[in-house]
Amino acid sequence: MDPHLLRTFVAVARCGSFSRAASELGYTQSAVSQHIAALEADLGTSLVNRRPVVPTPEGQRLLEHAGPILLRLDAARAEITKMVQAPPDRLVVGLSPLAFMADIVAANHVRVLPRAEVVTGVAQGTLDLGLVDGIAAPSDPLNLPDVAPMATVGVAERPLVVVFPHDHPLARRKRINLADLADAQWIDAPESAIPLAQLRSASGTDGFRAALRYEGTHVPGLLQMAAAGHGLILLPQPMVDGLPAVPITRLVHRVELISIPSSGVSTIPTH
Amino acid sequence: MDPHLLRTFVAVARCGSFSRAASELGYTQSAVSQHIAALEADLGTSLVNRRPVVPTPEGQRLLEHAGPILLRLDAARAEITKMVQAPPDRLVVGLSPLAFMADIVAANHVRVLPRAEVVTGVAQGTLDLGLVDGIAAPSDPLNLPDVAPMATVGVAERPLVVVFPHDHPLARRKRINLADLADAQWIDAPESAIPLAQLRSASGTDGFRAALRYEGTHVPGLLQMAAAGHGLILLPQPMVDGLPAVPITRLVHRVELISIPSSGVSTIPTH
DNA sequence: ATCAGTTACGCTTGGCGTAATGATC
């Protein structure tokens, strides 16, 4: 199970084609075919069905492992090469959209990225620091995927609110339980609000089905949609201005600063 | 960063010697030397100091990654080979010492193993099921290392108690906060009580220093030591019989059943 | 002088590309 073979395998699975995977990786079709054949011989099973090229159940299981393995391999390499090179004089900070906070952002060069890319970016060393947001119980840590051992520091916790349209029957409640909203109409806006997947894992249910999907990162636009009644969204309280919004019980919106431990970054510039 | 190279690297680091690592892996010393040289050339740093053979800081960092990577590689292979073979007619269940429960154990073939080995055993397929215990907030999951995606089910939660000697000033308290005991004298008994490392991570402090270390798995013996005043220990309440024991606030002893998801094991024999 | 890691060197094998073959729509 050479990493090269795994890399080709995930490329094949993603592309759905040997030849496309080959050109993407800079191999010939032949080499890709041999890679897959080698993996299949090694594991004693077929991993992809051909025509169409689709992973078998065994292949799907392998895919679940291959991603994290390759990610961690990259993370290890990145960490060590960083230790060798002189520390950069400019920090690159990755932000998930809702982790934005004016006072922290002022001093550094930042890039706004999807949540997962912030985590992998820090792990792989393309980012020096990451600020990721998510939901958690008060003063509990976020449930981040541990692609690599990371140092995390909570930097903010704000109330988590659900945005209702003006005329919604629950809009005047003082607080509300997340589980009570599992069957409501939701907008899935993974880039500009809390992704519904996080609600499911936080509540342990599989409700929170999306009536609508919003790919943009423009929060005011999303707020208008929610206010107009197209569906519910969850946001940290400071980002909701004047609209009817009810705090969620026992959950907060939390922002964490993540970094590779003891990689030279010990203190954080505060202005 | 071929897995073979990583494997020899961890062997070298563990053995503290190229030649011992070589004989352990079935290579010649020369091959091991070439492996290390290849890794060092690839990463652009020296990874071990020679004479004596000790990892450099960069090597230590690599070691932190290499273990999990190799473990997950093995886990992936084991999972897939298990999918291919017919399911075994006998389940092998791994138990961490304090996860023992008579009603579950009756029907299966079990092996009692240290906590970490239960997790890795399930991941690598040497165990079909694992029962691991630990401490957590009530109805919260255990904080298990995620070497592979695992299905976990909570199977028991009992009060967590600290065992005091008869004359201890706190022995008559109704309940006690774990943090208040950080500076007490503890017995570290990782095989037969809650390891102190778990207390530190649960409380977020670095207290709970061991006055004594007990390697055995014989709980009654450990209880006698605690009763005699050699130090405090933490146990699930049902295992403490008649001795002065005070429940810990906001923490419980939890047992979880872990398995590889949808690997054919959907229900558990109940008799 | 001995022990332990490194380097040199030859051999084998693995792995890639080119090109021919085979299968599927």
Added chain:
DNA sequence: GATCATTACGCCAAGCGTAACTGAT
């Protein structure tokens, strides 16, 4: 017959072992 995966084959390089070498104790 066009497209895409597989097989055949030749070539190069990676990787192992044997053995000579180097440095440290």
